[in-house]
Amino acid sequence: xxxxxxxxxxxxxxxxxxxxxxxxxxxxxxxxxxxxxxxxxxxxxxxxxxxxxxxxxxxxxxxxxxxxxxxxxxxxxxxxxxxxxxxxxxxxxxxxxxxxxxxxxxxxxxxxxxxxxxxxxxxxxxxxxxxxxxxxxxxxxxxxxxxxxxxxxxxxxxxxxxxxxxxxxxxxxxxxxxxxxxxxxxxxxxxxxxxxxxxxxxxxxxxxxxxxxxxxxxxxxxxxxxxxxxxxxxxxxxxxxxxxxxxxxxxxxxxxxxxxxxxxxxxxxxxxxxxxxxxxxxxxxxxxxxxxxxxxxxxxxxxxxxxxxxxxxxxxxxxxxxxxxxxxxxxxxxxxxxxxxxxxxxxxxxxxxxxxxxxxxxxxxxxxxxxxxxxxxxxxxxxxxxxxxxxxxxxxxxxxxxxxxxxxxxxxxxxxxxxxxxxxxxxxxxxxxxxxxxxxxxxxxxxxxxxxxxxxxxxxxxxxxxxxx
Amino acid sequence: xxxxxxxxxxxxxxxxxxxxxxxxxxxxxxxxxxxxxxxxxxxxxxxxxxxxxxxxxxxxxxxxxxxxxxxxxxxxxxxxxxxxxxxxxxxxxxxxxxxxxxxxxxxxxxxxxxxxxxxxxxxxxxxxxxxxxxxxxxxxxxxxxxxxxxxxxxxxxxxxxxxxxxxxxxxxxxxxxxxxxxxxxxxxxxxxxxxxxxxxxxx
Ligand code: SF4
Numbered sequence: 001x002x003x004x005x006x007x008x009x010x011x012x013x014x015x016x017x018x019x020x021x022x023x024x025x026x027x028x029x030x031x032x033x034x035x036x037x038x039x040x041x042x043x044x045x046x047x048x049x050x051x052x053x054x055x056x057x058x059x060x061x062x063x064x065x066x067x068x069x070x071x072x073x074x075x076x077x078x079x080x081x082x083x084x085x086x087x088x089x090x091x092x093x094x095x096x097x098x099x100x101x102x103x104x105x106x107x108x109x110x111x112x113x114x115x116x117x118x119x120x121x122x123x124x125x126x127x128x129x130x131x132x133x134x135x136x137x138x139x140x141x142x143x144x145x146x147x148x149x150x151x152x153x154x155x156x157x158x159x160x161x162x163x164x165x166x167x168x169x170x171x172x173x174x175x176x177x178x179x180x181x182x183x184x185x186x187x188x189x190x191x192x193x194x195x196x197x198x199x200x201x202x203x204x205x206x207x208x209x210x211x212x213x214x215x216x217x218x219x220x221x222x223x224x225x226x227x228x229x230x231x232x233x234x235x236x237x238x239x240x241x242x243x244x245x246x247x248x249x250x251x252x253x254x255x256x257x258x259x260x261x262x263x264x265x266x267x268x269x270x271x272x273x274x275x276x277x278x279x280x281x282x283x284x285x286x287x288x289x290x291x292x293x294x295x296x297x298x299x300x301x302x303x304x305x306x307x308x309x310x311x312x313x314x315x316x317x318x319x320x321x322x323x324x325x326x327x328x329x330x331x332x333x334x335x336x337x338x339x340x341x342x343x344x345x346x347x348x349x350x351x352x353x354x355x356x357x358x359x360x361x362x363x364x365x366x367x368x369x370x371x372x373x374x375x376x377x378x379x380x381x382x383x384x385x386x387x388x389x390x391x392x393x394x395x396x397x398x399x400x401x402x403x404x405x406x407x408x409x410x411x412x413x414x415x416x417x418x419x420x421x422x423x424x425x426x427x428x429x430x431x432x433x434x435x436x437x438x439x440x441x442x443x444x445x446x447x448x449x450x451x452x453x454x455x456x457x458x459x460x461x462x463x464x465x466x467x468x469x
Numbered sequence: 470x471x472x473x474x475x476x477x478x479x480x481x482x483x484x485x486x487x488x489x490x491x492x493x494x495x496x497x498x499x500x501x502x503x504x505x506x507x508x509x510x511x512x513x514x515x516x517x518x519x520x521x522x523x524x525x526x527x528x529x530x531x532x533x534x535x536x537x538x539x540x541x542x543x544x545x546x547x548x549x550x551x552x553x554x555x556x557x558x559x560x561x562x563x564x565x566x567x568x569x570x571x572x573x574x575x576x577x578x579x580x581x582x583x584x585x586x587x588x589x590x591x592x593x594x595x596x597x598x599x600x601x602x603x604x605x606x607x608x609x610x611x612x613x614x615x616x617x618x619x620x621x622x623x624x625x626x627x628x629x630x631x632x633x634x635x636x637x638x639x640x641x642x643x644x645x646x647x648x649x650x651x652x653x654x655x656x657x658x659x660x661x662x663x664x665x666x667x668x669x670x671x672x
Contacts, residue, residue: 014668017653017656017657017660019654020635020653021634021635022633022634022636022637022638023633023634023635023636024633024636026650026653026656026657028657028660028661028664030671037499037554038553038554038555040502040553041502041503042502044502045504049647051647055672058671062598079497080500081500081501084502085502088502122670122671124668124672130553130555131552132551132552132577138632144497144555145577146577147553147577147580148554148555148558148577148580148581148584149504149555149583150555150581150584150585150646151580151584151646153647154646154647154650156645157647157651158650158651158657159657159661160650160657162635162646162649162650162654164633164635164636166576196487196547196550197487197546197547197573200547200573200576201576227551230547230550230575230576232576250598252670253670257669257670258670260669260670261668261670262549264667264668268657295485308617317484317486317545317546320485321485321486321487414491414496414552415495415497416496416497416499417496417497417500433489433491433551433552435489435491435492435551436491436492437491437492437495437512437514437520438491441514441520441521442520454640457660
């Protein structure tokens with residue numbers, strides 16, 4: 001190697017097919033993942049144009065967004081016209097000859113949960129999906145990003161995408177996270193500090209001691225919200241943790257190919273002395289549990305921090321958005337969130353619905369009860385996660401505590417016209433977006449970690465386990 | 470794809486920061502497996518008085534008389550952040566929007582605009598705010614002229630904007646990216662032949 005390269009540069013160079021001039025490069029795409037909400041349109045568009053997948057073996061599709069998550073679900077959905085999406089996806093996937101993780105399939109689940117757990121997303125691979133949280137897979141050292149439906153057609157038809165190269169940004173996560181503070185808290189604090197636009201135009205590498213110590217699933221959580229930081233994608237260097245995670249996954253290489261793959265993956269880290277276009281720092285040792293108070297992921301802080309007072313904000317744009325957010329969330333400036341009564345708790349989504357997330361929540365819930373009047377729902381991220389959790393008895397802990405235990409899918413992470421906690425309901429949620437109306441018209445979403453959501457569900461108000469009453 | 474050369478149109482100011490694609494087209498408005506029929510759902514949460522209803526909210530900018538027929542939106546920072554749904558672009562397009570002007574855009578949304586022939590113009594915050602003030606100050610001069618070959622946008626003043634030359638070409642000629650890429654078939658096949666030796670586990 002001539003000069004010290006960043007991980008991102010290595011991944012980019014590995015996939016460069018041609019320089020298209022004019023700022024665009026043609027990158028090779030190793031895997032395409034689709035889901036029934038946006039993938040159905042891409043597949044239909046493709047066949048309407050008389051095109052076929054260039055390599056159907058490397059295109060996958062799941063049912064996650066629109067399917068209901070009630071036990072005993074069928075093609076029928078609470079979302080009006082949901083059935084149309086499900087049927088269209090099934091037909092289009094069969095027509096295109098691609099693998100579909102359909103309702104009832106033991107490998108069905110949320111795209112970004114299924115693809116690492118099955119070894120479809122691999123370190124060093126390019127993976128795209130018409131879904132913005134594709135960046136999750138950067139936690140494995142994959143180069144993955146969200147695209148639109150038209151670009152998905154492009155990737156399926158040509159196994160490439162035309163891309164403008166983003167800049168590089170390293171976030172140095174210094175120190176060690178406290179034992180009750182996780183990747184979700186870290187990413188929320190980071191976005192709160194540097195703003196939702198903090199990584200715009202850049203591929204972010206999360207580095208430093210705190211990241212090296214994170215288990216693989218937590219790295220997926222961290223990278224999941226890179227898009228809320230406006231990053232092109234998030235990345236974590238490949239290390240022992242990554243390789244241990246990938247070994248033995250159904251679609252991972254085996255035998256001789258495993259040895260070659262492992263040797264290659266071990267080169268997937270930024271070289272010492274590699275230069276990034278930008279660097280940011282965060283001291284992880286001082287971070288506590290985080291929760292959002294507003295309607296943008298940057299409107300977040302510690303649970304006991306006082307809420308901002310728009311009257312004291314000097315920047316007019318921030319003042320307006322703070323005032324709007326506080327009004328929508330029905331919160332008062334200056335108060336803290338601790339102790340604010342809640343109506344619902346949601347544990348699920350591609351951010352926090354993996355086995356390790358459910359274990360943390362269950363460890364807290366064991367022997368405890370959800371507070372009266374709080375609706376609590378747990379939706380495992382994939383059918384595999386659900387089965388593994390049931391094998392450990394986690395489902396019984398959740399249900400004994402008063403949580404609903406669901407089939408896997410996106411569920412109430414977003415509102416598609418079907419299920420919602422309701423207008424003006426205050427929800428503690430392990431999801432990734434707290435936009436106005438994200439979980440239903442007028443629904444108030446507070447993003448937090450699985451531990452904080454479980455603790456708040458039992459308290460009946462916003463609470464950090466063991467830290468606040 | 471519709472070509473973009475020069476466009477003269479009514480500009481409406483919507484200077485909120487971080488307008489996400491959920492706000493541009495709420496999920497509940499994406500009712501069909503189709504790129505069509507989305508214009509009515511554009512900004513549904515703000516444009517109508519009640520969710521699911523179609524009663525225009527008179528205070529929303531696109532419902533105001535002086536911005537009737539708006540084809541240019543002046544936007545805040547990070548416009549189109551959030552979900553990758555291309556429906557946001559299809560909804561804007563069906564409504565008649567041809568260009569967006571903002572200090573920055575969500576990156577997936579930006580690419581979706583280019584792929585659908587909508588011009589995303591990046592200008593600094595002061596310029597966008599200046600344009601919005603000018604447009605708001607008198608309903609008679611709410612028309613802007615955008616000249617893509619010259620990369621200029623003109624209201625009271627004229628502004629130059631930057632755009633990657635490759636993307637500019639796509640917009641100017643209304644090109645279909647897939648057809649263009651398929652011309653690189655030999656490059657792609659070459660890459661695959663080399664890469665299959667290097668990373669056989671991918672194939
Ligand atoms: S769980 Fe939520 S954020 Fe993740 S893919 Fe589904 S809808 Fe999107």
